[in-house]
Amino acid sequence: MIGGNLRPGTLPSLRRAGSLVERNAILYRRSWLIIVSGFAEPLFYLLGIGLGVGALIGSTVTLNGHSVRYAVFVAPALMASAAMNGAVYETSFNFFFKLRYVKLYDAILSTPLGVLDVAAGEIAWALVRGTLYAIGFIAVMFGLGLAPSPWTIVALPAAMLMSFAFGAAGAALTTFLRTWQDIELILIVLIPLFLFSATFYPLEVYPGFLRLVVELTPLYHGVNLLRSLTTGSLGQAMLVDIGYLLALGVLGLWIATLRLDRVLLK
Amino acid sequence: MSRQAWTGALHVLEHNALVYRRTWRGSVFVSFAAPVMFLAAMGVGLGTLVNRGTPHGIGGFSYLEFLAPGLLATATMQTAFSETTYRLLSRIRWARTYDAMLATPLEVQDVLTGELVWLAFRLLMVATFYFVAMFLFRTLLAPGAVLAIPVAVLNGLAFAAPIFAFTASQQTDAGFPVIGRFVIAPLSIFAGTFFPIDRLPVAAQAIAWLTPLTHGVALSRGLTLGTISMQPALVHLAVLLLYTVVGIGLARVTLSRRLAP
Amino acid sequence: MPSSDIALIHARSLIKRFDDFVAVDGIDFDVAKGEAFGFLGPNGAGKTSTMRMIGCVSPVSGGTLRVLGMDPLTDGPRIRARLGVVPQADTLDAELRVGENLETYARYFGIPRSVARTRAKELLEFVQLQDRANDQVEPLSGGMKRRLTIARALINEPELLLLDEPTTGLDPQARHLVWDRLYRLKQRGVTLVLTTHYMDEAEQLCDRLVVMDKARIVASGSPRELIDRYSTKEVLELRFAVDATPSFDGTLAGVADRVEVLPDRVLVYTNDGDAAADALHVRGVRPESTLVRRSSLEDVFLRLTGRSLIE
Numbered sequence: 051m052i053g054g055n056l057r058p059g060t061l062p063s064l065r066r067a068g069s070l071v072e073r074n075a076i077l078y079r080r081s082w083l084i085i086v087s088g089f090a091e092p093l094f095y096l097l098g099i100g101l102g103v104g105a106l107i108g109s110t111v112t113l114n115g116h117s118v119r120y121a122v123f124v125a126p127a128l129m130a131s132a133a134m135n136g137a138v139y140e141t142s143f144n145f146f147f148k149l150r151y152v153k154l155y156d157a158i159l160s161t162p163l164g165v166l167d168v169a170a171g172e173i174a175w176a177l178v179r180g181t182l183y184a185i186g187f188i189a190v191m192f193g194l195g196l197a198p199s200p201w202t203i204v205a206l207p208a209a210m211l212m213s214f215a216f217g218a219a220g221a222a223l224t225t226f227l228r229t230w231q232d233i234e235l236i237l238i239v240l241i242p243l244f245l246f247s248a249t250f251y252p253l254e255v256y257p258g259f260l261r262l263v264v265e266l267t268p269l270y271h272g273v274n275l276l277r278s279l280t281t282g283s284l285g286q287a288m289l290v291d292i293g294y295l296l297a298l299g300v301l302g303l304w305i306a307t308l309r310l311d312r313v314l315l316k
Numbered sequence: 317m318s319r320q321a322w323t324g325a326l327h328v329l330e331h332n333a334l335v336y337r338r339t340w341r342g343s344v345f346v347s348f349a350a351p352v353m354f355l356a357a358m359g360v361g362l363g364t365l366v367n368r369g370t371p372h373g374i375g376g377f378s379y380l381e382f383l384a385p386g387l388l389a390t391a392t393m394q395t396a397f398s399e400t401t402y403r404l405l406s407r408i409r410w411a412r413t414y415d416a417m418l419a420t421p422l423e424v425q426d427v428l429t430g431e432l433v434w435l436a437f438r439l440l441m442v443a444t445f446y447f448v449a450m451f452l453f454r455t456l457l458a459p460g461a462v463l464a465i466p467v468a469v470l471n472g473l474a475f476a477a478p479i480f481a482f483t484a485s486q487q488t489d490a491g492f493p494v495i496g497r498f499v500i501a502p503l504s505i506f507a508g509t510f511f512p513i514d515r516l517p518v519a520a521q522a523i524a525w526l527t528p529l530t531h532g533v534a535l536s537r538g539l540t541l542g543t544i545s546m547q548p549a550l551v552h553l554a555v556l557l558l559y560t561v562v563g564i565g566l567a568r569v570t571l572s573r574r575l576a577p
Numbered sequence: 578m579p580s581s582d583i584a585l586i587h588a589r590s591l592i593k594r595f596d597d598f599v600a601v602d603g604i605d606f607d608v609a610k611g612e613a614f615g616f617l618g619p620n621g622a623g624k625t626s627t628m629r630m631i632g633c634v635s636p637v638s639g640g641t642l643r644v645l646g647m648d649p650l651t652d653g654p655r656i657r658a659r660l661g662v663v664p665q666a667d668t669l670d671a672e673l674r675v676g677e678n679l680e681t682y683a684r685y686f687g688i689p690r691s692v693a694r695t696r697a698k699e700l701l702e703f704v705q706l707q708d709r710a711n712d713q714v715e716p717l718s719g720g721m722k723r724r725l726t727i728a729r730a731l732i733n734e735p736e737l738l739l740l741d742e743p744t745t746g747l748d749p750q751a752r753h754l755v756w757d758r759l760y761r762l763k764q765r766g767v768t769l770v771l772t773t774h775y776m777d778e779a780e781q782l783c784d785r786l787v788v789m790d791k792a793r794i795v796a797s798g799s800p801r802e803l804i805d806r807y808s809t810k811e812v813l814e815l816r817f818a819v820d821a822t823p824s825f826d827g828t829l830a831g832v833a834d835r836v837e838v839l840p841d842r843v844l845v846y847t848n849d850g851d852a853a854a855d856a857l858h859v860r861g862v863r864p865e866s867t868l869v870r871r872s873s874l875e876d877v878f879l880r881l882t883g884r885s886l887i888e
Binding site for chain 2: 081083090091094095097098099102103105106107108111120234237238241242245246249250251255
């Protein structure tokens with residue numbers, strides 16, 4: 051029952067959740083190649099879509115009255131998608147694997163760590179990974195001259211907010227899954243998000259009511275937020291974006307901990 | 317193929333189909349919805365921007381018409397990759413399905429044949445769904461367009477067979493993300509799907525033409541748009557066949573070594 | 578009987594319910610500091626559920642449970658900080674190496690990294706795995722994995738060690754090594770609570786035990802007390818040819834207290850097995866083989882429940 055299982059004395063602590071992040075870090079320290087190669091993918095997308103297709107588009111894209119090159123237009127969107135994909139992948143595939151198959155958490159729950167610590171720890175880890183990717187992405191964008199505005203620096207905390215939001219959402223969804231095939235359901239949601247959230251073309255391409263629909267979806271807000279920052283075309287809509295992502299993260303965290311309680315403690 | 321080989325392959329097929337029957341719903345949805353979504357977003361949405369920038373089209377065609385066959389070939393490549401990596405490895409290592417099969421009169425060869433036939437079936441499914449989506453989006457302009465389906469299947473096999481050989485030799489799944497990031501992902505973007513390949517620097521073009529996908533994309537595109545002539549078509553076909561045949565040969569070696577050491 | 582010290586674990590009318598299935602049906606027990614306490618019973622008796630409640634990973638459905646003087650409902654993390662748990666199933670972290678398993682686990686308790694490293698080294702020596710510190714966990718044998726799990730359970734220097742079926746599935750040599758290590762821990766003053774369905778393990782390790790069957794406690798006491806109370810001094814085992822088992826009406830008057838007829842043999846409970854064998858021979862009973870042995874907890878369980886421990 052929602053709310054009924056949350057016991058006092060089992061609120062998460064930074065130290066306890068942190069020890070779970072530590073465990074993941076130790077594991078990934080050995081597979082640094084995988085982390086480094088994670089930068090390769092956004093680089094390919096930036097070069098291929100941004101510059102390759104951008105050359106076909108030729109002229110600039112209008113954005114809030116600004117005119118930007120296509121590569122500049124699409125780069126922050128690719129960064130937002132990478133943040134979303136990375137966070138959801140971490141809290142779905144990996145999390146599900148640990149939860150259902152390896153029973154990793156059975157052992158951990160015999161220590162002072164409680165269910166909330168586990169949820170907080172895994173989401174925090176998604177956040178750490180997301181931050182590393184974001185730093186790499188911003189570096190690549192700077193290197194290719196695709197981030198003209200000094201506000202780009204703020205894109206880092208913005209990307210972290212995205213990692214938190216999507217990580218929490220991913221974790222929440224994963225607690226409902228029962229088989230590997232269910233993970234495909236998560237993919238099914240990610241693909242249209244990636245394609246239609248004004249990632250590759252401006253929102254104005256859509257007819258009226260479709261615009262509204264897209265504005266209700268999560269990735270759009272991440273894209274809009276990052277794009278506003280890297281191109282320097284700030285606006286009030288950014289506040290909506292931040293609020294949306296925060297709400298998504300908090301809701302996901304809450305659901306994840308409640309469900310984990312039910313799944314792990316019987 | 318001997319009668320036993322056929323029986324064996326049939327057993328493998330049966331087993332996979334049985335497993336698939338329980339899980340097909342998600343796959344089918346993705347297999348059909350994904351092409352529609354990609355064509356809509358990239359072909360139409362992004363196409364709006366590209367068409368504005370290319371008033372004469374790309375070789376006279378709209379971006380949607382240009383893009384669609386490229387996406388078709390890329391889709392079979394990605395299906396081939398996902399089917400011959402994690403799932404395959406987990407079958408070899410954990411499910412011990414093959415061990416059980418080999419305790420019967422089946423031989424390693426039969427297992428491989430069965431798996432490849434099953435794979436071809438999956439690729440056919442993916443390609444057909446893409447084809448239907450392309451039909452709905454009106455990007456099929458030539459009577460020979462339907463041949464793009466078997467071409468896409470062959471394109472998928474050209475990846476599936478060598479990757480199969482690789483997977484059978486692996487103890488852990490550590491190699492898969494590397495292939496995904498350094499082979500599959502760049503190919504998806506640079507093999508001529510999203511923009512004509514002659515826009516790449518010459519050295520990159522040369523490398524691209526060494527891979528199966530570039531040929532798969534070129535051939536599919538030529539068939540759906542009606543722009544291909546016999547000679548280049550045969551070259552593309554030959555490259556795809558070469559990768560497939562060599563891949564199967566290697567797979568036979570590594571799978572035998574793995575299952576019957 | 579427990580000393581006058583405050584009980585380390587205190588349970589009254591303890592109940593565990595899963596939906597409509599009652600796994601533990603109102604049991605009472607106390608565990609005193611420094612003793613080795615056992616839950617003996619067949620699979621499904623409710624032992625593991627009880628252990629999980631003591632370990633504060635499974636919520637109590639009814640009754641009272643106090644561990645280290647605290648209530649698991651409100652003080653879960655504080656109790657767990659002082660426990661060591663060796664679960665029945667293997668829950669090692671397969672992605673980490675042997676040594677890393679111990680060090681990471683220590684970090685969950687907030688033990689500083691340098692201390693964790695030192696303790697990990699000592700514990701690996703204690704369980705004789707010091708040569709495997711950098712190996713992957715997967716290739717280890719079942720016995721080694723169990724020893725590693727025991728080492729892990731000790732990383733936080735627990736006052737109370739919970740072991741669920743610690744030697745199930747191990748070969749005899751591994752079992753003896755585990756028993757030896759547990760005995761040393763007991764000598765150091767660690768309180769042990771274990772579940773088992775092996776009577777030799779219960780007899781060897783436990784100071785006191787309770788016998789559980791079908792979610793209830795059917796007897797409690799030291800192994801010796803239980804055997805004296807529920808069984809005779811000796812048991813005469815008779816094996817007959819197939820379908821040749823005679824009926825014992827009247828044959829046993831004055832010879833034995835009780836007879837149990839099992840599928841493969843007949844158990845005659847008496848204080849003097851040899852005398853009983855002779856007496857039966859005189860009365861015309863001709864078994865294929867006879868064996869006289871001491872009573873064990875298996876016999877106690879048979880007496881209490883009518884079934885054998887190993888089903």
